[in-house]
Amino acid sequence: MQLDAGLARRAVEDIVEEPRRAVASSPGVDLSCVLAYALAARSRQLIRDAVLAVLLFLLLIGGALTGGLLAVPVFLVAWAVVAGELFYVNYAVIVPKLSRKAFTPGAAPIPHSAGQADRLTEVAQWDGGNVTVSQSFGPFTGYGRQTAAWSYPIRADVPKEGADAVKPFEIHALYDHIASAVENLRLPGVRVQDRLLVNGQDLLVDLDAALSKVLLPNVERAPVPRVQEKVIRDLRQDPSGRARPYLALQVSGWEGELVTTQFLRFYLSPQRDVLFMENSVTLLAPVRAAYRSVDTLLDRPTFRQAAEIIVSTFMRTIALLFRSVPELLGVIKHHLGSKRRRQLREIKHRTFNYGAPLSLRQDASDYLYYRYFQKIDTEMYTKLVGRRVFDSLIDFLEQHEIDTSDLSDQKTIFASAFSIGDNSNVSFIQSAVAVGQNAVGRVLQGPGTLSGKSAQPSGGGQ
16 A cells, blocks of 8 residues: 555545445455555655646746756656655655554554544455455455366265165255364364355346345445345355355465465255255465565665665656646546446446455455465365365265265365366366366466466376
């Protein structure tokens, strides 16, 4: 928030000043604390832009009237403003307040108005909520990039060897069994939660009226951040509903730098003969290197570091000078109310999208591994949780006298690594695995990257 004016602006405009849209979950982040710093940073950045706009006027008008005599001194003043702000940010905000040894969440800046304070309280409710409202195709807003997805149908009416008949079960019992098994893994940072996922464009039009009233009690306000457990339980047996409940199995490591989440869903057919299961894996990768300067800053800059700051802000001063006027005009336009009128018109015409427009944690991710161990730990978290889910699923089915030989023969591991035969019923989306003869799989290509090109086939499936 302190170093990236663009991110701070989006945080304020798309979250703090956006009461009609949902707020994306940011695992591992105290969102209201971050936004308090964003508000403070935004106020300082706007003051800087106002000063630069005045200096730009003097540079252009005064320079023209004096034959360019004012150009150099005015630019030097602007350069001093930009460099001075960077010195202030680094050594009056980041070092004394945001370093590892100094940071205290309770010492976050106090909002300037009661309205901002109330809004941050509302945002904090989303941090503890169980509803995710997306704005685009992917439903997992806030949880990072989807790295794998697969689904699999299981026969649930075939008794296991030696059993006369299967024992009926409720789908809720299966969810509870798997949730308990994953929680007992005792991995650091494990969190198991039921979440309801819905697209923000469906709230006004396509949802059942009763459910729409639950999620959106006031059409001119944001959806609710939390629904009762009964709502989620009732939706578990709706295979085509536009609001779908998932069991979110989350593991965070590296002090929140890595967050893997597996979104698990089951559906038992009305005839109780087929159990359909799906799993989607998401990853929040480490934040960008540019945001890590707090880890390397000294309490006071050396002469060389001070010189580097002054030199590095030369080109930045030119860019900020010419950007200052559009920035200020954008703020004025934002507060004139045109956005509010447009939103009310879209709500009236039932075209408004209530989905979260921004996830701060996701937007700050670099999608690079900075350490080899981060890559290995990501695989470990995913595979350990996947194996526990797979084992507990088999255990639950066998407790209910259901044949699991087909599932075991597939050697399915509930993660992004599988070993599957040619006649598999498993389907994949963007997985690191390919199935079948001469199949080509997606791989993590090159050191550190989270995406890559297809591997070359070498005979059988890879």
